[in-house]
Amino acid sequence: MTIEPDPYAALNDPVDMSQITIRSPGREAWDMFRSNIPAMAGLIILLTILGVTLYGSFIYTGDAYDIVWAPHEPPGVTPEFPLGTDYLGRDLVAGLLTGGGPTLAVGAAAAAITMVIGLLVGALAGYFGGWIDNLLMRVTEFFQVLPALLFAMVLVTLFTPSLFVIALAIGVVSWPQTARLTRAEFLKIRELEYVTASRAIGTRNWRIMWRVILPNAAPPLIVSATLTVGVAILFEAGLSFLGLGDPNVMSWGLMIGANREYILDAWWPVTLPGLAIFFTVLSVSLIGDGLNDAFNPKLRKR
Amino acid sequence: MNSAYLLRRIGYGLLLMLGVIVLNFLLIRLAPGDPAVVIAGEMGGATEEMLASIREEYGLNKPVLTQLWIYVSGMARFDMGESFFFNLPVSQLIAQRIGPTILLVLSAQLLSIVIGVFLGVIAARNPRGPLSAFVSIFATIGYAVPVFWTGIILIILFASAFPIFPVEGMQSIRLRDAPLFTRVLDIAHHLVLPAFTLAIIYLAQYARLTRASMLDAMSADYIRTARAKGIGERKILFSHALRNALLPILTVAGLQFGNLISGALLVETVFNWPGMGRLAFDSILRRDYPTILGVLFFASLMVVIANILTDFSYRLADPRLKDET
Numbered sequence: 001m002t003i004e005p006d007p008y009a010a011l012n013d014p015v016d017m018s019q020i021t022i023r024s025p026g027r028e029a030w031d032m033f034r035s036n037i038p039a040m041a042g043l044i045i046l047l048t049i050l051g052v053t054l055y056g057s058f059i060y061t062g063d064a065y066d067i068v069w070a071p072h073e074p075p076g077v078t079p080e081f082p083l084g085t086d087y088l089g090r091d092l093v094a095g096l097l098t099g100g101g102p103t104l105a106v107g108a109a110a111a112a113i114t115m116v117i118g119l120l121v122g123a124l125a126g127y128f129g130g131w132i133d134n135l136l137m138r139v140t141e142f143f144q145v146l147p148a149l150l151f152a153m154v155l156v157t158l159f160t161p162s163l164f165v166i167a168l169a170i171g172v173v174s175w176p177q178t179a180r181l182t183r184a185e186f187l188k189i190r191e192l193e194y195v196t197a198s199r200a201i202g203t204r205n206w207r208i209m210w211r212v213i214l215p216n217a218a219p220p221l222i223v224s225a226t227l228t229v230g231v232a233i234l235f236e237a238g239l240s241f242l243g244l245g246d247p248n249v250m251s252w253g254l255m256i257g258a259n260r261e262y263i264l265d266a267w268w269p270v271t272l273p274g275l276a277i278f279f280t281v282l283s284v285s286l287i288g289d290g291l292n293d294a295f296n297p298k299l300r301k302r
Numbered sequence: 303m304n305s306a307y308l309l310r311r312i313g314y315g316l317l318l319m320l321g322v323i324v325l326n327f328l329l330i331r332l333a334p335g336d337p338a339v340v341i342a343g344e345m346g347g348a349t350e351e352m353l354a355s356i357r358e359e360y361g362l363n364k365p366v367l368t369q370l371w372i373y374v375s376g377m378a379r380f381d382m383g384e385s386f387f388f389n390l391p392v393s394q395l396i397a398q399r400i401g402p403t404i405l406l407v408l409s410a411q412l413l414s415i416v417i418g419v420f421l422g423v424i425a426a427r428n429p430r431g432p433l434s435a436f437v438s439i440f441a442t443i444g445y446a447v448p449v450f451w452t453g454i455i456l457i458i459l460f461a462s463a464f465p466i467f468p469v470e471g472m473q474s475i476r477l478r479d480a481p482l483f484t485r486v487l488d489i490a491h492h493l494v495l496p497a498f499t500l501a502i503i504y505l506a507q508y509a510r511l512t513r514a515s516m517l518d519a520m521s522a523d524y525i526r527t528a529r530a531k532g533i534g535e536r537k538i539l540f541s542h543a544l545r546n547a548l549l550p551i552l553t554v555a556g557l558q559f560g561n562l563i564s565g566a567l568l569v570e571t572v573f574n575w576p577g578m579g580r581l582a583f584d585s586i587l588r589r590d591y592p593t594i595l596g597v598l599f600f601a602s603l604m605v606v607i608a609n610i611l612t613d614f615s616y617r618l619a620d621p622r623l624k625d626e627t
Binding site: 141142144145146147148149150151153154155157158159230234237238241242243244253256260263264267270271274277278279281282285286289 | 561
């Protein structure tokens with residue numbers, strides 16, 4: 001009879017601490033994110049788009065507003081205008097480079113406004129509970145009843161359409177979801193021991209909300225903020241498509257809206273800005289999914 | 303079904319609608335400029351007489367609370383004022399347009415739920431299979447495509463390359479006097495592209511959600527029990543697991559309704575579908591505020607009704623909630 005080797009023998013060995021790397025949660029999340037191929041692809045696409053819209057016009061010096069050629073020149077025919085021209089004969093490469101800035105800026109600003117309103121409402125409702133929660137949640141439900149795009153259209157039309165008004169309108173119609181998510185997180189975390197502990201040592205409510213609970217609620221909120229940027233970009237595109245953008249500022253949505261009537265004559269002035277929007281939102285949502293996985297302790301490798 | 307719950311739910315819905323009316327009232331007054339000029343619309347080229355009659359009708363020279371009362375009581379009778387661009391009462395304009403919108407939104411909702419759930423169920427049978435991968439890629443892509451752009455691409459495809467579906471409007475003019483059945487077929491034919499355009503985003507989301515929710519349900523104890531009893535796999539999948547997996551889908555379907563209406567706005571504009579979205583677009587171009595606010599009111603009303611219906615179907619589908627109030 002042979003003696004089976006003790007399967008637990010290794011447990012008795014002293015642990016060699018030099019073999020174990022202790023990583024901070026942020027570092028751990030980044031390592032997880034880095035090994036996620038779609039998420040990294042999203043990050044690279046987004047950085048490329050940002051780089052091209054921010055610095056592209058230094059290299060490619062065409063003016064997006066100038067009529068430079070015959071209308072509806074197809075892509076790849078004239079070397080000076082590699083992507084062709086639109087219905088007025090404006091250069092599409094210049095249009096795409098110039099139009100990216102406003103689209104991205106409005107998307108980012110709108111997402112920031114959404115997050116600020118949503119965090120504030122959700123945190124107050126979740127932390128204090130009681131009648132404050134009740135009141136704030138009724139207000140949130142009210143805003144969820146209004147069809148977002150329609151409400152944003154009304155706001156933009158009533159006040160003059162500028163990039164700021166558009167961002168504000170998108171923020172005003174999209175915060176309820178963030179508020180609900182924030183509320184749920186705050187409700188959950190406010191019952192935990194460390195919150196009770198900091199209350200016991202006399203920390204003020206405001207400080208507990210923003211310095212104790214918020215950092216612990218951060219992962220789902222960061223994911224939601226990322227996805228909000230994508231939704232806001234789609235929103236801006238939709239509004240400009242309907243002709244509600246700032247008519248004096250070139251944006252991807254405006255390009256689609258302006259060229260829409262001629263789609264059967266020329267597909268490229270509509271298709272190309274649409275692809276630009278698609279890749280931007282896709283990259284943002286891939287990053288969001290990647291962050292979601294990276295913050296999920298169940299998926300984390302030990 | 304508990305009738306007290308029903309009444310409370312409807313009462314709450316009425317309260318929300320009162321909120322929408324007050325919001326509409328505030329919006330007109332918050333806009334820069336004289337409310338009478340705002341109501342008449344800048345493109346209307348309002349005359350002094352017209353402005354005077356608007357001031358009279360809306361009681362604009364009375365105290366604000368009286369104005370609010372006049373507005374609310376008017377809305378309660380569905381009197382939403384007159385469109386100065388179309389020269390028609392707003393309620394009449396919306397009555398003409400609400401049918402096509404409801405048809406479009408409901409068809410899109412039905413298409414996306416039926417196809418989405420079906421794809422999700424099949425994908426869940428093999429969580430690592432090719433269909434699962436397809437569903438999640440499709441959902442990611444569907445989320446990122448602007449809905450109006452999908453519509454335009456479909457128009458480009460179907461107008462020239464495969465002219466099998468009409469790309470504009472709701473009816474063919476030459477069939478206007480055809481028998482009813484032919485006309486219904488004609489409308490259905492026109493409906494295909496707009497409904498599919500609108501459905502495609504949600505279809506992908508429902509597929510992803512169904513897949514996740516089916517995988518959850520399939521690992522539950524009652525499924526093991528059903529297997530132990532020797533019930534066939536298909537029956538387990540569709541009548542045991544799916545019934546439970548449908549609950550989260552129902553919730554999402556209710557929540558999506560507002561987004562669906564927003565999407566319909568864009569799709570109607572792309573396909574020239576004669577609904578409320580198209581009306582909103584036309585009236586916004588003309589700054590015809592009574593019409594815009596009327597559309598906002600009715601669109602919100604549709605969301606409120608959809609939410610109430612969702613709540614009820616949820617209680618029907620989940621027997622555990624039956625006796626709760």
